[in-house]
Amino acid sequence: MNFLRPIQALNASPTGQTSLLEVRDLHTHFLTDGGTVKAVNGVSFEIERGERIAIVGESGSGKSAMAMSLLRLLAYPGKVVAGQINLNGRDLNRMSERQLNHIRGREVGTIFQDPMSSLDPVMKIADQMIPPIMRHLDMNSEKARAEAIGWLDRVGIPDAGRRIDAYPFEMSGGMRQRVMIAMALSGRPKLMIADEPTTALDVTIQAQIVELLKELTSETGAGMIFITHDLGLVARFAHKVGVMYAGKLVEFGPVKDIFARPCHPYTQSLLDTIPPVDQAERRKLAQIPGFPPDMKLPLVGCAFKDRCAAAHERCFVEAPDLTLRGPGHRAACWKPEGLGEARRKDAELVPPMTHSEEDRVVVEVFNLHKHFTGRSVLPWKVPPTVRAVNGISLNIREGETLGIVGESGCGKSTVARLLLGLDPATSGDIYVDGMAQMVFQDPASSFNPKMMLADIIQEPLVVTGWGNRMERAARTRELLAQVGLDESYMSRYPNQLSGGQRQRIAIARALALKPSVVVADEPTSALDVSVRAQIINLMVDLKRQLRVSFVFISHDLLTVSYISDKIAVMYLGEVVEYGAADEVFRNPAHPYTQALIAAVPVPDPVAEEARMKKPLSGELPSPLDLPSGCAFASRCPRATDHCRAEKPLLQAYSKSREAACHYAN
Amino acid sequence: MTQEMITLPARRWSDLGTLRQSGLWRLLGNSRIQLAIAILGPILFLTIFRSMLPLPGPLQTNLQAMTQPPSLGHLFGTDRMGRDILSRTLAGVQISMFVGFAVALLALVVGLVMGTLSGFFGGVIDRIMMAITDIFLAFPSLLLAIGLVSVLGTGMIPVVLAISLSDVPRFIRLQRSMVLSLRNRAYIDAARTVKASQVWLMTRHIIPNTIAPLLVAASIAAANAILVEAGLSFLGLGIMPPEPSLGNLIRDGQSYLEQAWWISTLPGVVILMIAIGLHFLSDGIRQVLDPRSRK
Numbered sequence: 001m002n003f004l005r006p007i008q009a010l011n012a013s014p015t016g017q018t019s020l021l022e023v024r025d026l027h028t029h030f031l032t033d034g035g036t037v038k039a040v041n042g043v044s045f046e047i048e049r050g051e052r053i054a055i056v057g058e059s060g061s062g063k064s065a066m067a068m069s070l071l072r073l074l075a076y077p078g079k080v081v082a083g084q085i086n087l088n089g090r091d092l093n094r095m096s097e098r099q100l101n102h103i104r105g106r107e108v109g110t111i112f113q114d115p116m117s118s119l120d121p122v123m124k125i126a127d128q129m130i131p132p133i134m135r136h137l138d139m140n141s142e143k144a145r146a147e148a149i150g151w152l153d154r155v156g157i158p159d160a161g162r163r164i165d166a167y168p169f170e171m172s173g174g175m176r177q178r179v180m181i182a183m184a185l186s187g188r189p190k191l192m193i194a195d196e197p198t199t200a201l202d203v204t205i206q207a208q209i210v211e212l213l214k215e216l217t218s219e220t221g222a223g224m225i226f227i228t229h230d231l232g233l234v235a236r237f238a239h240k241v242g243v244m245y246a247g248k249l250v251e252f253g254p255v256k257d258i259f260a261r262p263c264h265p266y267t268q269s270l271l272d273t274i275p276p277v278d279q280a281e282r283r284k285l286a287q288i289p290g291f292p293p294d295m296k297l298p299l300v301g302c303a304f305k306d307r308c309a310a311a312h313e314r315c316f317v318e319a320p321d322l323t324l325r326g327p328g329h330r331a332a333c334w335k336p337e338g339l340g341e342a343r344r345k346d347a348e349l350v351p352p353m354t355h356s357e358e359d360r361v362v363v364e365v366f367n368l369h370k371h372f373t374g375r376s377v378l379p380w381k382v383p384p385t386v387r388a389v390n391g392i393s394l395n396i397r398e399g400e401t402l403g404i405v406g407e408s409g410c411g412k413s414t415v416a417r418l419l420l421g422l423d424p425a426t427s428g429d430i431y432v433d434g435m436a437q438m439v440f441q442d443p444a445s446s447f448n449p450k451m452m453l454a455d456i457i458q459e460p461l462v463v464t465g466w467g468n469r470m471e472r473a474a475r476t477r478e479l480l481a482q483v484g485l486d487e488s489y490m491s492r493y494p495n496q497l498s499g500g501q502r503q504r505i506a507i508a509r510a511l512a513l514k515p516s517v518v519v520a521d522e523p524t525s526a527l528d529v530s531v532r533a534q535i536i537n538l539m540v541d542l543k544r545q546l547r548v549s550f551v552f553i554s555h556d557l558l559t560v561s562y563i564s565d566k567i568a569v570m571y572l573g574e575v576v577e578y579g580a581a582d583e584v585f586r587n588p589a590h591p592y593t594q595a596l597i598a599a600v601p602v603p604d605p606v607a608e609e610a611r612m613k614k615p616l617s618g619e620l621p622s623p624l625d626l627p628s629g630c631a632f633a634s635r636c637p638r639a640t641d642h643c644r645a646e647k648p649l650l651q652a653y654s655k656s657r658e659a660a661c662h663y664a665n
Numbered sequence: 666m667t668q669e670m671i672t673l674p675a676r677r678w679s680d681l682g683t684l685r686q687s688g689l690w691r692l693l694g695n696s697r698i699q700l701a702i703a704i705l706g707p708i709l710f711l712t713i714f715r716s717m718l719p720l721p722g723p724l725q726t727n728l729q730a731m732t733q734p735p736s737l738g739h740l741f742g743t744d745r746m747g748r749d750i751l752s753r754t755l756a757g758v759q760i761s762m763f764v765g766f767a768v769a770l771l772a773l774v775v776g777l778v779m780g781t782l783s784g785f786f787g788g789v790i791d792r793i794m795m796a797i798t799d800i801f802l803a804f805p806s807l808l809l810a811i812g813l814v815s816v817l818g819t820g821m822i823p824v825v826l827a828i829s830l831s832d833v834p835r836f837i838r839l840q841r842s843m844v845l846s847l848r849n850r851a852y853i854d855a856a857r858t859v860k861a862s863q864v865w866l867m868t869r870h871i872i873p874n875t876i877a878p879l880l881v882a883a884s885i886a887a888a889n890a891i892l893v894e895a896g897l898s899f900l901g902l903g904i905m906p907p908e909p910s911l912g913n914l915i916r917d918g919q920s921y922l923e924q925a926w927w928i929s930t931l932p933g934v935v936i937l938m939i940a941i942g943l944h945f946l947s948d949g950i951r952q953v954l955d956p957r958s959r960k
Contacts, residue, residue, distance in 0.1 A: 420858045438858055440851040448852045450873040456852075459869075460859040506855075513859065 018089050019046035020223045021070075021191055026083035028062070028069045028247075035296040039065035039078070041247035047191065047223040052214070054226045054238035054255070056270070058528040060292055062247040063227050067193050070225075071104055072097075087191065106136040109184030109222075111177070113196040118180055119168040125152075126164045129183050136187040151182040155212055172619055174205035181209070185216055192217060192224040198233070202407040203555055204616045207599035210237055229529060231274060232558070232601030235259060236608045240328070243267045246293050246303035249322065253329030256605045263331035265308045265338040272343070273533035274603050275562035282350040282562065284537055288530035291498065302334070310339045350540055359397040360433060362516040362549050363419065366393050368428035370414050370573075384624050388414040390573035391428070393650075396517060396566075399547040403564030403581060405557055405596065409620050411573040412553045416519045419551065434516030437509075441522035443502035447494035453505055454490035460512040479508040482545075483538060500531035504538065511542070517549040524559060536563055557600045561585040569593045572620065572631040575650060579657025589659040591636045592616075630662070638663055691953050698949030704942035708758060708935065715755040723748065723756035723909045732925045742927040744917055753909040754932045760910045761891045761939065764825055768890035769883040771829040776836020777879060781867055783837065784844025791841070798834035806831035810893055814902045824903050828890045839882055843875040877954045881947045888943035895936055911936050 028040035039062040047053050057063045068074045070085055070092065085092040092103060104110075112118045120128055126145065129152075133144040145164070152160035155178040168176055177197060184192060194213065198206040214237060217224050226237060234241055234255065241258045243251040243266060251264040262268045272286030290307040293299060302308070305315040314334050322330040331338070368389055376383035388411045396402045404412045417423045420436050437460075440446045447456050454476050455462075461472045477487055483504040494502060503523055510518045520539070524532040540563060543550060554560050560567060564581040569592065577590040588594045595616035602608055618635040621627070630648050633639040643662055653659040692698055711718070721727065727747035735742040741750035783794040801809065810827040817823035847853070853870055861869075891911075897903030898912025906913050911932050918928025 417854075420854075422854055422857055436858065438855060440855070442851060446851040446855065448850075448870050448874065451869075459856060459861070463856065463859050463861040463865060509855065 018086070020049045020051070020088065021225075022046040022084070022086040023070070024084040024086070026066065026069060026085065027081045028065050028074065029079055029081050030065075031077045031079060037295045039247055039295060040069060043083075043244070043247075043249050045242055045249060045252055047225065049190070049223055050218060050221045051240065052217065052224040052226060052238050053240045053242060054228060054234040055242045055244055056228060056231060056234055057244035058229065058292060058530060060295070061244040062295075063244045064195055065247075066244065067195050067225060067227050070193060071108055071110065072100055073104075073110070105132050105184075105187045105189070107187075107189055108191045108193060109187055109189035111180050111184050111192065111194040111197045113199050116168075116173070116176065116200075119176055121168055124165050124167055125179055129164070129179075129186065132183070133186050148182070148186060151186045152179065154216065155179070155182045155185075156208070157182070174201055174209065174619060177201060177205075177209055178212070181213065181216070185220065185222075188220065190222055192222050193227075194224065195227045196229070197226075199228070199230075203557070203596060203599040204407060205619065206233070207601075207616070210601075213237075230601065231270060231529070231603040232608075235603050235605040236601040243270070246299070247295060248303065248332065250304065250333070251329075251331040252322065253326065253331075257326055257329045259603065259605050261326070261329075263325045263329070263336075263338050264304075264333045265310055265335075266304050267331075268338050268343050269307075270529060271603065273529050275536070275558045277558065277602050277604070277607070282540075284350055284540075285533035285562075287534045287537060302332075308339070310335050351544075359399065361395050362398050362433045363394070363396040363436070363551075364429075364431040365395065365415075365419070366429045366431075368392050368415070368418060368430060369426045370411075370418055370423065371426045386624055387573050387626060389418065389425075390626070392568075392570070392573075392575045394568055394575070394578070396549045396551065398516070399543060399549060400566065401543060401550040401552055401564045403560035403567045404551065404553045404570060405555060405560050405567060406570035407555065407596075407620055409572075410570040412570050413521055414573075415570075416521045416551065416553055419517075419519055432517065435513055436517045436519055437511070437513065437515040439503070439506045439510050439518060439520040439523045442526055443499050443506065444526075446502065446506050449494055451494075452490070453492050453494065453497075456494070456505065457508050457512060460509065464513065466513070475512065476508075479511055482511065482542065483508045498531070499527050500534055503527065503531075503535050507535075507538065507542070511546070511548070514546075515548065517551060519551040519553070521553045522555070523552075525554065525556065532559070539563060557585070557597060558602075569596065572626065574631060574660065576632065576661070577653075577657070577659045578650065579653070579659075583654070583657055589653045589657065589664045590632075590661045591638055592632050593659075595635075630660075692949070695949045695953050697945045697952060701942045701945035701949060704938050704945070708939060708942075709762070712755050712758045712762065715752065715759075720752040720755075721749045723753040724907055725749075725752075732921070732928075734925070735927055735931070741931045742925070744928050745921065745925075750914070750928060750931060753914055754911070754935055756909045757911040757914055757932060758935060758939070760821070760904060760908070761894055761936070764821070764828070764894045765887035765891040765939075765943075767825045768829045768832060769887040771825065772832035772836045772886050773879055773883045775829075775833045776840050777872065777875075779833075780837040780840025781844055781871060781875075784841035785848060785863070785867055785871065794837065794841075798837050801831060801834040802838075804831070806889075807893060807896060810897060811900070811902055814897060819902060819905050821904060824894055824897060827897075828893050832886045832890070836879065836882060836886075840875055840879060843878060844871055847871050847874055877950070881951045881954070884943050884947035884950065888940045888947075891936065891939055891943075 023046065024044050026040055026043045030037040030039055043066055055063045055066065065074065065078060069080045072080060074080070080093055083093060087103065087107065092100060126148065129148040130141060130144045133139060133147050134141060137147070139147060149160045149164055152164055157163050157175060157178055171179065198209050201209065210233065228234060238255045240253060241255050242249050243264065245266050251258060251262065251267045258267065259271065262271055269286055269288045273288065275285060288307050293303050301317050302315040302319050305311040308315065320332045320334050322332045325331050369391055370389040372386040372388055374384045392415065394402065404415060406412050416438070418425050418430060419432070420438050457476045457479055458472050461467065461475060466472065467475065476490060480487060480489055485501065485504055497505065524535050527535060536559060539550060542548060552560055552563055561581050566579065567581045567584045568575045569577040569584070569590065571592050577584060577588065577593045584593060585597065588597055598611065599616060602611070616635055621634055627633060627644065629644040629646055630639070633643040636643065648660045648662045650658045650660045653664050725748065727743070729747065730739070730743050731747045732745050733739055733743045739749050739751065741754060743749055779794060783791045809831045813827035813830060814823055817826065853866055856866055856870060894903055894910065895912035895915065898910045899916045901916070903912055904910035914932040915929045918925065922929055
């Protein structure tokens with residue numbers, strides 16, 4: 001890939017130094033029994049000191065394999081088969097394990113997605129943190145301990161001197177990720193590799209962690225590779241973006257340039273799949289048809305050709321190389337403008353649904369409580385009670401979609417289970433006119449792996465004794481058609497489906513008995529962005545065609561506000577703001593809603609720069625002992641003594657909105 | 666529908682017919698299962714068709730040919746009453762196999778039913794069931810079997826009952842733990858939202874997903890039962906002589922081990938081979954069923 005030369009010359013720093021990291025023509029293969037999976041297929045890029053590079057792509061695009069290849073941390077049977085990885089001019093790929101171990105941690109720090117499994121559960125934080133510091137910085141244990149405490153303090157762990165002797169299980173997920181960051185930074189690395197470091201965390205915690213990483217890397221001058229699938233995060237965080245598809249970089253360049261002027265059809269499609277922030281009128285989300293190519297099979301031509309609307313003859317014969325499209329901006333497409341005219345073709349307007357006061361109310365919830373009582377330590381002590389849902393009232397009209405948002409632990413999933421009658425409520429009333437059905441978050445455990453799809457979709461019909469065999473089969477076909485799948489799926493098994501197809505089947509099953517309301521608990525959070533758009537479009541279509549009501553539970557505020565008519569924001573088992581979706585999203589009244597919306601990264605680097613950068617501090621308090629006043633007072637920037645003493649009730653804020661805050665008006 | 670239909674890409678998945686075949690084919694293609702068939706196949710074949718073989722009956726004495734070493738006429742030799750040891754071994758294998766499979770079946774069925782009920786309903790049923798299994802698991806299995814046989818008396822049925830009694834609690838535990846992890850799966854919740862009955866949930870959603878690991882456990886239990894039966898018979902507590910169980914054969918020869926090694930040793934080798942074969946079988950089933958063990 002010799003075309004890189006001139007670009008490097010363009011980027012070369014005035015002092016004439018080499019780049020911090022220079023990756024050249026990296027190839028990584030996984031040698032499985034079923035064949036060789038070519039996960040990384042010739043990736044080249046470079047990082048300057050202090051630069052943050054985001055690598056985005058769908059799952060299976062090879063982004064994680066690429067990052068792991070840099071330090072040779074690939075799991076068996078992965079192998080770096082070719083390429084140069086020059087860190088400060090030394091080729092990591094030619095080093096022995098022993099030499100590489102000196103680099104790992106000291107010169108290159110790593111943060112992984114799952115803080116649960118990255119920390120040893122049976123070792124204290126101190127025992128995991130101090131020895132590497134002693135080794136890397138040549139310190140004695142006392143000095144290293146002081147250094148470790150200093151870092152823990154820097155990453156925002158309260159009472160670091162004491163918490164360093166805690167075990168990982170004594171900390172929350174956000175705290176553990178902070179510890180990981182402190183560990184990664186304590187070796188004073190010149191380069192950080194972060195593989196989806198915030199995916200497992202809540203939006204508010206994610207915002208805190210991202211700010212922290214940004215601050216600390218710019219302070220220490222470390223370069224950073226940030227793997228993510230969240231384009232909003234990229235806009236907030238990165239200087240440059242690399243878009244990976246089928247093991248190759250298809251576009252690479254400065255973040256503003258890529259978001260403003262994407263050149264590769266894949267980048268363009270990815271950007272179009274995100275619900276826009278400005279939703280004056282709702283347009284259908286763009287979706288990328290088809291599947292990524294099978295990386296075991298040889299590839300002729302461009303890898304994206306089968307899914308590309310602009311593909312022409314040349315794309316089927318010859319694979320395009322990265323070519324210069326602007327200063328530092330490269331893209332691998334034969335067409336100068338990627339999709340070009342075809343790009344906006346699909347974006348048809350979603351006609352707004354008309355709702356009126358006369359529509360029948362299908363779900364009414366009044367003063368709902370759900371308390372989980374634990375076992376008391378001693379028989380005469382009052383057992384601890386978790387108030388998961390603490391007095392909420394909602395109603396949903398026919399054809400309406402209610403979005404429920406909040407951090408994990410706020411009780412939104414418990415509300416779903418109560419609505420479905422899976423758990424009995426402690427007190428309060430739930431009235432459902434007709435039937436409530438469910439679409440679950442995890443497409444993998446939603447289906448019995450031993451049942452055929454036809455049986456899965458028919459199960460509600462069989463159980464309730466609906467129709468005869470022929471009628472049920474006909475209904476199954478009809479349902480499959482409604483969710484956009486063909487009849488051939490009837491005789492398949494769940495493990496033969498992709499995540500998006502599974503979610504379609506889950507929707508088909510939920511619709512089988514013509515329910516009046518479908519409760520969808522995080523239905524898109526396990527899916528790739530391109531598939532997410534398909535499922536959201538499908539739900540919007542179904543809502544219009546069948547006039548079925550949806551309860552859409554998610555922590556993804558952009559998606560919720562796109563699909564919902566009404567939003568209920570939950571905090572610690574209570575609804576703190578409730579009203580028309582557009583209003584809540586554009587002009588949030590409750591400080592918690594404001595903080596949530598501020599925490600959502602917006603896929604627009606220019607807008608991101610202008611936004612408030614003060615993430616909500618702290619974490620959700622324990623629901624075991626709720627404060628007597630406002631539950632949010634401990635994290636609220638506007639809290640006063642009045643808030644701590646007296647609980648605000650949900651009051652009318654405007655004609656179509658309620659908020660529970662003393663100072664909302 | 667404005668949405669375009671998503672058709673299946675043909676290359677990814679084979680159609681259903683070949684899928685079913687490939688399940689069996691994968692089982693037969695597994696090297697451990699092939700090994701198990703190679704060991705157990707001939708033994709079973711000879712046992713089933715032993716009446717057609719040119720062998721004297723297992724109880725038929727021949728005073729002209731006492732304590733003869735293995736030869737062409739008597740492949741395994743003869744014992745001190747001139748009975749053909751190969752014939753007796755095959756008869757013993759028949760009894761052993763019966764005991765093995767009876768125990769495995771009994772443990773499987775009882776464990777499946779009790780474990781499912783215990784895990785699915787929990788509460789008082791579960792606590793009582795677990796207390797009972799704990800009591801039985803507290804005793805070494807051979808000791809428990811010996812105690813039971815001395816109460817129930819000797820013979821085929823008491824032996825089978827005695828051995829299963831120590832296997833059943835293990836199966837209940839295994840099934841219960843699997844049910845506990847399946848009970849909260851989303852598909853069970855989905856079925857509950859349409860008011861599916863408990864029987865439906867257990868028979869359609871839980872048992873089909875636990876049966877494979879139970880089969881693996883059953884094949885190990887069968888191998889174990891054959892060994893325990895041999896042990897009981899060896900101690901004179903199992904199948905009563907002159908009925909030729911494998912344990913009896915070994916006991917018959919133990920006093921003559923120096924003069925006539927073949928009387929004990931050759932039946933012992935057969936026991937070993939059956940046990941190894943069954944272990945290979947269970948290992949193979951596990952490998953085929955458990956996707957994680959596939960590389």
